[in-house]
Amino acid sequence: MKVAIVAQWGNDRTARLAGDLRERLVSADVTVWLDAATADELGVPGRPIEAFDAADLVVSIGGDGTFLFAAHGARTTPILGVNLGEVGFLNAVNPEDAVEAVMEEVRNFREAGELPTRSMPRLAASGEDWQLPSAVNEVVVQGARRGHGGGASVEVRVDGSRYATGHADGVLIATPTGSTAYNLSEDGPLIHPGVSGFVVTEMAGAQGMPPLVVDRDATVSVTVEGTENAVVVVDGRIRERVEPPADVTVEIAEDPVRMAGPASDFFEALKKLE
Template structure:
């Protein structure tokens, strides 16, 4: 069995926990590898995060950002999230329990009793391109935000017009991402048990309220009145497209798979500023 470990970059506490975890896993005949940044911190060999899909289990040590980073490379491999004091919507395991939980997942994997939950991701597509799946949100905005920026936007759900007009942009968010960028733009919190997507305009001149649509809906954003548009997935992947253009955002066929205990959504809410 192979376990991949991703520690929060620049966080020595996370790196040291990764080192202790490697040692514990070696004691039960498990090969444990770390991502390249963690390897540099520890002075050992590592692997690119894109290679995590070759593992049987991935452990993310840090905050939700680290989890999203690990999930991008895990490619369907179950992920166990260890929370280092952040809000922790995606990371249910405390540092004190981390090694015991990982060893429990190893045992469950070996005897065939491992329980894994799936969390949906969304993907943005154009006429001849497709971005990597996003776990939190896809943002479409004009070439720049703020005064004098934005673009003309037309938003359709399964082909039916919802709203249109000038705005900085639009967010399409999964329930997992509702507490992130979406919340800062005035969108609603969504319980992770809800199977839906949230559509939220950003600084619209005459906007409509945020809209929750079915998880299998296709949200189409047509951008006009701008030289270009920018599509951003989870704040990490970015693509600039010419305008006018239509971007389709819909559920990906590649969900994230979560291992280990479930985080308490309402307890995590209490940590929000």
């Protein structure tokens, strides 16, 4: 079995836990990969995150940002999230339980040849001649800059029917997982993870259409007009600049996030937003 570990950078606690977990796995005859930064802290060889999709399990140690980073490398490889003492939406395992939780997944894999998982949807964003890696949280289509004198002229369609048009800082399309992140800061609604859909939220729209929750099978099209360039951003990390007029299509991706280990309590995790 191959287990890949990604730890929050620059954090002594996560590095120590990654080291302890690595030692336990190696003693159990498990092949262990570490991301380059964590490996450097521990003085062992590392691997690029892009190679982690070849592992059987990816362990993320840190906050939701670390999980998102790990998920982009893991693709459809199951991920187990370990939090830093605060229950998160993506990291359900406490640090003191981390080693045993991972070893339980090792036992499951050796007994069944696969891991029990649950799926979370991702979003795929594409244009005429480009496609970005799938988003775990959100896809944002926005002007090159926000605020007065910035933004972009946009038209939003859902399955071909026009929903909103006008000038806005941007348009945010979020998964249920992402509804608790950037979407919430833009006054979008929380979506329970059991809901089969995603949310479209205008960002400071001049005409102010309310957020809209659409079915998971819907296709959202954002047409960017005007003269200034815009940018498409995936999970706050990956960017594609587009030159108007441009059409951006967002829909459910074919590669969901596969979660291993115990599930977090959505309502308990909401407390971190208070």
